[in-house]
Amino acid sequence: MFPPPKPLLLPNTYAYESEPMVKPTGFREYDARWLFGKEINLMGVQALGMGLGTLIAELGQPKEIVTGHDFRGYSASIKYALIAGLMSSGCKVHDIGLAVTPMAYFAQFDLDVPCVAMVTASHNDNGWTGVKMGANRPLTFGPDEMGRLKEIVLNAQFASGAGSYVFHENYPARYIADLTKHAKLARKLKVVVACGNGTAGAFAPQVMEAIGCEVIPLDTELDHTFPKYNPNPEDMEMLHAIRDAVLQHKADLGLGFDGDGDRCGVVDDTGEEIFADKVGVMLARDMSAITPDAQFVVDVKSTGLFHTDPVLQAQGARTEYWKTGHSYMKRRTNELKALAGFEKSGHFFFNVPPGRGYDDGLVSAIAICEMLDRAPGKSMSDLKNALPKTWSSPTMSPHCDDETKYGVIDAVVKHFEAAQANGDKVAAQPIRDLVTVNGVRVTCEDGSWGLVRASSNKPELVVVVESPVSEARMHEMFEAVNVVLRRHPEVGAYNQTI
Structure with a gap:
């Protein structure tokens, strides 16, 4: 029998190395986040994997799951502990290796696998780890699933079984090929691609070059110590670094990706950051001009322009304000069959086309470049300045x-x-x-x-x-x-x- 996890164990002790530790508060509303070593240990991660496999069976899904890990010094070891738990609960595990989170979501469709467990702390500072999970693509867990998972893990209510393991070699090539299969941009854009030394640096420059951009790389070398700043396109430190590069290279725009690549931040050609909710209004204008009476979903942190913008009103666009959080937004965008969902943090959710309903910073970046492509003679700042002014x-x-x-x-x-x-x-x-x-x-x-x-x-x-x-x-x-x-x-x- 695998023992129930303890909420706290002292490091450098026999108990720490032989018993699972899982702090209960790490089970959050729609994913899991812990300070590794202080709030969860590797045996605790194994317990999490066992609990997730048990929950998948309870939800009536085949016990088959995609997993990958972000570029932090400890993420690979955490992933393998998670895999051990998943396999001991009877899951077939598809390992895609080092990945951005949307690559794992893509793999659910590409490999025809129902479930996902991506090891990432997203934009959290070093020291954090976590897992983004789902069992019904393109959706990820919400409070009900996370609450039940917490109950299973903390009470050690684990099912057992004989699982299996498959490693998919060079999987990123399949993801990149899917992102870049469309026609190239007609307009040559000079783009600063900033990754804060996070995981997206391994993929974003290649994708943006493949769609026809001239790429100015900024902090795209992988370095899990994040020596410059935390890769979070909501933080002004990252946005100011992008601003400086845009102005230095006279770029058309700057794009910043967070630590696990599911969000995208934007700086215009004048070096001014455009908060993601305003970018969402610009994209909504562009998309609703092509698809009249379009439905959008935005989170409660977002600008009021979605209701008051005269262009969106004239084009018949309808917008609902909803709960903040990628799982809430993903689910609501899916329920309403909305054209897209926009979150102020930079999570954007595009339904078919151009996406599959999940948040992908590179899909967002491509959509922004295509919006500029459909606006010949106009700059990113022109599109921004065409919006009604708000502070x-x-x-x-x-x-x-x-x-x-x-x-x-x-x-x-x-x-x-x-x-x-x-x-x-x-x-x-x-x-x-x-x-x-x-x-x-x-x-x-x-x-x-x-x-x-x-x-x-x-x-x-x-x-x-x-x-x-x-x-x-x-x-x-x-x-x-x-x-x-x-x-x-x-x-x-x-x-x-x-």
Whole structure:
């Protein structure tokens, strides 16, 4: 019998090397994230694999799964521990080796395999590990599946069986061939391709060259110490590095990919970053011009332009605001048969064509280049400047422990619900609308809004503000939200602010 995992074991002890350790908070809303060595050990990862194999059988799926790993110094060992657990539960494992996350999603279709377990901490700092999982392509697990997986693993309710293992040699070539099978761009674009020394650096320059771009590589050498900055296209440090390269090389645009390649950030030809929700509006304009009355899904962190943009209104585009998180967005985009889903973090979900419903930073990058290709004589900044002006913050994340963050959010939601009921003003204006599908998004009478929610994958909260009126109003919304947060001592310092 495999023992139930312990929530904590001391490193460099007999128990640490002979018993599984799994901190319960690592089971998050739609994937799993732990600090490797401190919150999970290799035997704990093996227990996770056994639990996942057990859950796959419970869900009625064939016990067959694709797995790969990102470029961190410990990811390969974690993957093999996971594989050991999957095989001991009776799974046939298809190993595609070093990969970006969307390559594993692609392999589910390409190899006709129902399930996926990608070992990656995505954009989290070094020291983190995790697994993105699914058992019904192109969807990934949500709270129900993650809750049941947690129960199975922590209670050691494992099924046993005789699994098998297949390694697919040089699998990235199949993924790259699929991405680049379409006609090349008619327009020669000079593009900075930035990868922050993460996994996408092994593939992104080759893909962008193959579609006809002149590529300026930036930090594309693989280095799991991330010597320059963390590969996260929402972080201003990465965006500023892309800006500098765009200006130096007089590039048409800059594209930044996160650590596991499922997100893409954009800097225009003037060196200005375009937050992903605004890129989504530009893509929605382009796509709805080709497909009238198009349906889109966007997350609650995204700009209000999806509802107010006159071009989208004239083209009959319909947009629903939904929960933040790649699994939530993927599922809702699939349910509504939407043309695409856009998330402010840079996760974009394109249904057929041009995608298969999952998030892939390279599919997004190709769609952006094709949008420019369909706009002869116009630059990326021209397309950006054609949007109605709003002032938007980046995603800002104050620290808040996993054990307390949801309680804080519940209290913040109740605060703004009471303010609305009492007719209280926020940032000196009446509340026009509250959206509480995921944290709280409070919109004032002039359209300025602020969002507070709990991060689904880190011990943090998430704060975003926007105003269609002025930069000053954006700052006022931030202050109005922040003063409520500061009533809770559990909320710590921000990673970045406006």
